[in-house]
Amino acid sequence: MSAVAQALRAHARWRWWELATFAALVLSWLLLPGQSLLLNEIAILALFAVSLDLILGYSGIVSLGHAAFFGIGSYAAALFAKLVMPDPWVGMVVAIAVAALLGALCSVLILRGSDLTRLMVTLGVASILYELANKLDWLTGGADGLPGVVMGPLRTPFGAFEFDLGGRTAYAYTLFVLILCVLLARRLVHSPFGTSLQALRDNRLRAASIGLSVNARLVVVYTVAAAIAGAAGGLLAQTTGFASLDVFEFHRSAEVMLVLVIGGTGYLYGGIFGAIVFKLLHDLVSAWTPQYWNFWLGLFLVILVLVGREKLTRPWTWFGAKR
Amino acid sequence: MSEVVLETRGLLKRFGGITPTNDVSIQVEKGARRALIGPNGAGKTTLINLLTGVLEPTAGSIWLDGQDITQLAPHKRVRRGVVRTFQINQLFGELTPLQSLGLAVASHLGISGGWWKPLGSDARVAPACETLLAQFHLSDVMNQPVKHLAYGKRRLLEIATALACEPRVLLLDEPVAGVPEGERQEIFDIVNALPADVSVLLIEHDMDLVFNFASSVTVLVNGAVFAEGDVQAISNDPRVKAVYLGESTEERAHG
């Protein structure tokens, strides 16, 4: 195989730390049963952040309303379980489908206009959904939320497992969905399609000038990202038994963006690392100053941007060394 | 008489109070080696933007192989073989030259939508990239992010990317802008080595290169076609000299 062919292949090769990450995730389920609830939260947040990476890191779309898809997945799963059937797998498919549909519809909105326009439109959609969920309280429970989402057992080739209070089944379920989505997303980003996303992020004009259909690609990636975010939302509703309005809040969209930025954009695993760091920091700081977590979060953001985002994921640059 | 590959009929572009393209009707034949020259602000780049679909004309039409492509989206024109380079490098900063070229090749092969197998799994991509990288002396930097490359290499990549699309009509917008004197001929050699049936339309200010490369010339002034003809005729045309070419070029044409 020529050097060129090898170099092309090298981009898609499995790195050791990717395998290590997956191994660590699986091990965490085996070795930390008592932490399942916390780990479950982290994994859901990680999945949500990975979905944002597809549109932000890989396609360059700044969205302040990604929570729209997370939220709709959450409510879709909750309502499906309450009104139709409590099977978690079917509910998950429904949540993904609904979120994907919404994503496909909304993708039209982000095709044209400046960064500000896109920001506004994504923010607007999430705000509309929040208002809708608030006003349609006969369906969604309004500001009180939708409690009592009781799931049926999780059917697997190894038997049917009830969702236990300790969260072990839940975490295993979430991990499965997370790992599956990351594997699929991984194939996507290494493919010609994935490379073309990065191209249109870097230079939309040139991407079109080499024959790539920019709009079609944006529609597809936005839909896929929405679907995965919907899966994360569905996991939240199914594993916590509850759906509430805050899934649509601006705070969620801002938070997931921060999580991704902490972990690093554009290499797919930033969402996972960011979620771990973020949640741990959150628990640490909240124990110390519960009300003012947002202040420290804000300060962190300000310093992060002033110092330079790249520095966070490249500790060797902290003291002026060049890679 | 060669067949006409690319043609414009009464192409007009007007915005605000200006008319950068004023009733331009040109015909580019198969295998053309045509230079597009004119003073600054004559509308040369605007014409290229209209031909590639980046700008929509106010009036007039564009024809490719006898088919009206005036309404055709830019990326579709590329697929039909109308490819351009930019005066100011337009590259993919975070990708490597290998990835950039691989993507352009994949796009040309029609496999750029594949989402399951990695880029490069199709056996046709690597050899095509290898040829281009070698041709443009980019092999040694093929795995570096483009944003880290020196200007000269970026310029080479700019043109290589266009060639990766296997154009039938190649529109070069000042391809050697910013390239040191000694390296300019090299780029023209590569363009000259293109298959004879590829039509090349070249915007260029360096008259030496124009005379060495072009066989025909179109002169644009104030958005309209001022003169057209083979390169010798144009270089001798007193009107053209008056409006654009200088005295020194007259010596070169005779000597």
Next chain:
Amino acid sequence: MLTLLFDGIAYGMLLFVLAVGLAVTLGLMNFINLAHGAFAMAGGYITVLLMNRLGVPFLATLPLAFLGTALIGALLEPLLYRRLYGKPHLDQVLFSIGLVFMAVTGVDFIIGSTQQNITLPAWLQGRFDISWIGIGKYRLFIIVVCAALAIGLQWMLSNTRFGSQLRASVDDPRVAGGLGLNVNRIFLLTFAVGSGLAGLGGALGAEILGLDPSFPLKFMIYFLIVVSVGGTTTLTGPLLAALLLGIADVAGKYYVPKLGAFIVYTLMIVILLLRPQGLFARAGGGK
């Protein structure tokens, strides 16, 4: 119904004064400043504290709200914002969200989270009833003040040297700098004035919009709507957009309270879908 129109106009004028600084910052420095609402909040709190704690009369607090906030803006611009002008919009968004979080929790910590109330002077309370229109005195006051500000701003832009320097810098900062204009100073002054106006708006709006630490987050989307729909290349664009927004919001909440802000958001999305550069932007503008 005309009362609604009147109220909507008052609301719109207020939104204009609040958002005009944001429009100019975006147009001039290409900086998406989501923290703009925090400056408005600052102005509101300056007024509230001066009135309630120090007994300063309402009218006197207004220029102080403007100056105080302008000062804060003048400090933050060279210290923080200026370092971020060239950065990608994502960074600016993250930065300004961070500032908002800090401001919101800071105010909550120092002053508390209850809504602040002020007592308007007697001559501003109540309303005139002219046949079927109820004209609230305070709302009339707001319209007059904001209209005066709008006219003053327009005059400044077209008739003063600073105004033409500002317009030149918005059109093309590099060329402006090349012509010898002190672009840094222009940015500083513009940012300070824009923030000051936001503060003034916050002070004026404390009575109508309510003032508590969540103010910047609640109203951020409204300011952004004004700017994205109105465009950043003119002054009249945001003004008309703000009026449209004010009237739509007031009317919507009155006629269809069930839908609330839904109408405003949908309207914004539709407008941006049809005209991504905003309703009033010059063709070819927008970044």
